Amino acid sequence: MQAFRFDPVALPESARQLRREVRDFLAEQISKGGITPHRNSWGSYDADFSALCGERGYIGMRWPKRYGGHEKSALERYVVTEEMLAAGAPVGAHWVADRQSGANILAHGSEQAKQEILPEIAAGQCFFAIGMSEPNSGSDLAAATTRAEPTEGGWLINGTKIWTSSAHRAHYLIALARTAAKTEDRHAGLTQFIVKLGGDDVKVRPIYNLYGGHDFNEVVFDNTFVPAHRVIGKEGDGWRMVTGELAFERSGPDRFLSTFQLLRQLIDALGEQPDRRDRAALGRLVAHLATLRTMSTSVAGMLERGESPNLEAALVKDIGTTFEQEIPEIARLLVEARPGLERGDPFNEALARAVLTSPSFTIRGGTREILRGIIAKGLGLR
Ligand SMILES: Cc1cc2nc3c(=O)[nH]c(=O)nc-3n(C[C@H](O)[C@H](O)[C@H](O)COP(=O)(O)OP(=O)(O)OC[C@H]3O[C@@H](n4cnc5c(N)ncnc54)[C@H](O)[C@@H]3O)c2cc1C
Structure with missing residues (x-):
């Protein structure tokens, strides 16, 4: 049996100092009208504010400097996140890229993908969506039927994702797709791909939510080409990465x-x-x-x-x-x-x-x- 562990953590002085800085920055932004506090902070999209956060070093905080990061600790990142949310700052544009997609690419992506994408994310100029759920595969992600087949120089993806938050405004989406037929091991044969959005080969259709807002979408891949260097990790290893990402997404x-x-x-x-x-x-x-x-x-x-x-x-x-x-x-x-x-x-x-x-x-x-x-x-x- 695995016991839960929640060891107490003392915030280091560097994190407390950073908290004061971020709090002052946000108070100044609010008082001069740069941002309006939002009820739905990480659902509120403001590309200018994301670029400002990038300039100030509040995105990609834990990543190596060579990829545009700032080599800070998880606890320093934590206090920035907490202050942004507590102030109702509109952090939605860069949220997913900073919270999980960038971390995933850093851990498992190709060197080329890291170099071309991570500095842009850290600058607050590149936004991501999550392409996990499908019409018949939400909780049971291993049932995904979106397919990826090898082609010259990369992969062709076909299939449909659903509930894809911000796909209509993101630059990329990380798609979970089947690269091998199902076997007894339901978790085998899945792979993650970094898909460029905005082209004719990916259709993004709005789904309106309970209050009439357009936050999520249906995304249809129609022979969508993904170059080989935008596969994340080893072919067939997607399940391990998805579950690793979820620790960042849930905590x-x-x-x-x-x-x-x-x-x-x-x-x-x-x-x-x-x-x-x-x-x-x-x-x-x-x-x-x-x-x-x-x-x-x-x-x-x-x-x-x-x-x-x-x-x-x-x-x-x-x-x-x-x-x-x-x-x-x-x-x-x-x-x-x-x-x-x-x-x-x-x-x-x-x-x-x-x-x-x-x-x-x-x-x-x-x-x-x-x-x-x-x-x-x-x-x-x-
Ligand atoms: C606001 C919002 C934003 C979202 N954004 C994204 C996104 O950006 N990208 C993305 O990929 N997805 C996104 N989702 C989708 C979300 O992850 C799925 O809706 C969720 O995983 C549930 O899947 P489902 O809707 O297919 O429901 P189902 O999996 O069909 O579940 C239906 C019901 O059955 C229950 N159930 C299912 N399996 C079991 C089981 N084994 N044991 C007990 N009960 C079970 C569920 O708890 C649920 O109550 C978003 C959803 C919402 C509401």
Whole structure:
């Protein structure tokens, strides 16, 4: 049986100093109107702000300098991420590339791919989408039927991906495709490819979400050519990489801060003298938030040491997304409100957005049931 481990991590002085710098930078940006705090920070797309983050060294922070990175620690990266989300900064454009695609290319990509793509990502000028889910393969990714076949100088991809966030504005997508027929080992024969978006051979069609926004898409590959140097890792090794990526995708503060702006608004709405019931409810939320931060920084510490905390990441996402969903439920009980998306009353707007987006928190990045399956397996229960 594998036990959970959440060793406490003390932030080094360099991370505390960086936190102050980022906080000052964001306060200045907000006060001079450079950015408006967003309710949906990592879903908000602002290419200019991403370029500014690139200039300041806030993207690709852990990567080697020769690829445009800054050779910082996972904990330094953690505090930048946390400050951005807490301020509601519009980090959505570079989010996926910085969080997981770049790290994946750095670990397993070809030298040519690293040289041509990583510096652009670190500069905040190259954005990625995730091409894992398919119409009949979401939780069960190994059922992917998108095919890649070898051709002169590379591969031809055919198939359909779905729920592909930001594919309409990203420069590349990492696609999981089948390069060999299924065998008894369902996880064998899958490979990851870096696919250039924007050409005629990849069709990107919008799917509108619950609040009418266009965040995700259907993506159809039609004999899409991918040069050989844009295969990630060894042919057939895609499953290992996808599961490695998920530790980055599931453990960060983005998995418990999605409705943080509403928590702030709730504190303001309850005023200087909240009654006993309100104080108890707020205290409970803040205590949960503090615990999640401790767990999430602990995972950052494990990633720093080169470990693969997949189990701990699954726990952070499961508990974190439950917390994010609880905030609007509790806010609704504590404050009489008329939620509405139009900008005006900040509490009503934050509540409306949280109510409409929160059902997706326990689906995106792996559903609650799948995470609990991973946790149960880790405990030796199945
Ligand atoms: C906002 C949002 C953004 C997204 N962005 C992306 C993206 O950028 N790229 C991408 O590739 N995907 C993306 N997704 C897709 C997401 O990863 C999938 O929706 C998710 O993995 C579930 O897959 P599915 O929708 O096919 O549901 P299914 O896998 O069909 O699941 C349906 C239900 O059955 C349950 N279930 C399935 N298998 C099991 C099992 N073995 N045991 C118990 N219960 C089970 C699930 O928990 C779920 O409740 C996004 C989704 C959302 C909501």
